[in-house]
Amino acid sequence: AAERGSESAQAQLRILGRAVGEQSNWREIRSGISIEELLHAPEKQAISETPRLRVLRQFATAAESSWLMERARDRLRPATVVTRSGSQTVRGARTNRAIEFQLADMDLVVEIVRARIGNATRLPLPLFETSQVLHYAPGQEFTAHHDYFDPANPGHAEQLQRGQRIATFLLYLNDSY
Numbered sequence: 001a002a003e004r005g006s007e008s009a010q011a012q013l014r015i016l017g018r019a020v021g022e023q024s025n026w027r028e029i030r031s032g033i034s035i036e037e038l039l040h041a042p043e044k045q046a047i048s049e050t051p052r053l054r055v056l057r058q059f060a061t062a063a064e065s066s067w068l069m070e071r072a073r074d075r076l077r078p079a080t081v082v083t084r085s086g087s088q089t090v091r092g093a094r095t096n097r098a099i100e101f102q103l104a105d106m107d108l109v110v111e112i113v114r115a116r117i118g119n120a121t122r123l124p125l126p127l128f129e130t131s132q133v134l135h136y137a138p139g140q141e142f143t144a145h146h147d148y149f150d151p152a153n154p155g156h157a158e159q160l161q162r163g164q165r166i167a168t169f170l171l172y173l174n175d176s177y
Contacts (some may be wrong), residue, residue, distance in 0.1 A: 012108045012120065015063045038112050041120035056120055060113055065173040067109045068173035071139040072133035075099045078133065079142070095140040100130040117169050133173070 001009035003026045010026070013019070016038060017029035047053040060068075079098035080088040101110055110131060116124050149156035150167050 002030075008107065011067070015061070015109055016112060018061070018063070039116050039119050041116050044120070059116070059120070059171055060170055060173070064109055065115060065171075067107045068113070068133060069173050071101070071105070071107075071110070072099045072135070072165050076133070081145075082149070082156070082159060084153060086156050086158055094142045094147065096134055096142060097140075098132055098134045100132045103129060113171070117171075121167060121169060123167065127166075129165070 002013050010024070013026055013029050014023070014035075017033045019029050019032075023029060042056045042058055044054040044056055047055055048111075076097035076099050078090045079092050079094045079096045081091045082088055114125060114128060114131060117123075118128070147168050149159045151160060151164075
């Protein structure tokens with residue numbers, strides 16, 4: 001696709017190949033890409049055992065982070081929460097904006113980052129939810145909440161058919177938070 005002029009494919013190859021400038025020998029850039037290196041996650045630093053918290057510094061490159069932010073920028077909408085009845089709604093408990101990358105939104109950069117998360121967490125990609133980009137402007141928040149669905153709540157039955165969340169992986173796309 002890069003050779004046929006797709007600007008998106010060209011940009012992704014530059015990011016994944018860590019190519020500098022306007023280099024456009026797409027075969028050369030591709031041959032220099034090491035999937036093993038792209039999937040390598042930095043060493044984990046333990047923050048807490050209960051709850052289990054780990055930090056992986058410099059998990060994504062600046063170019064990968066910029067790509068994800070740019071892909072989300074014009075598509076961010078008010079973030080929703082799942083209610084006790086199972087419906088999704090905008091609530092005051094969550095004031096940020098968000099976008100979920102659906103299957104049609106996936107590209108090589110998104111998939112490489114997801115695969116790297118899989119390696120870091122030792123969880124297979126089929127267990128993953130859709131990837132989300134969340135944007136918090138100053139003063140916006142998501143107040144204290146549980147990141148699971150209550151099996152005793154009939155309203156959560158539909159979500160539970162897709163599975164229960166067992167882990168949350170947060171990737172800061174900038175360092176000005």
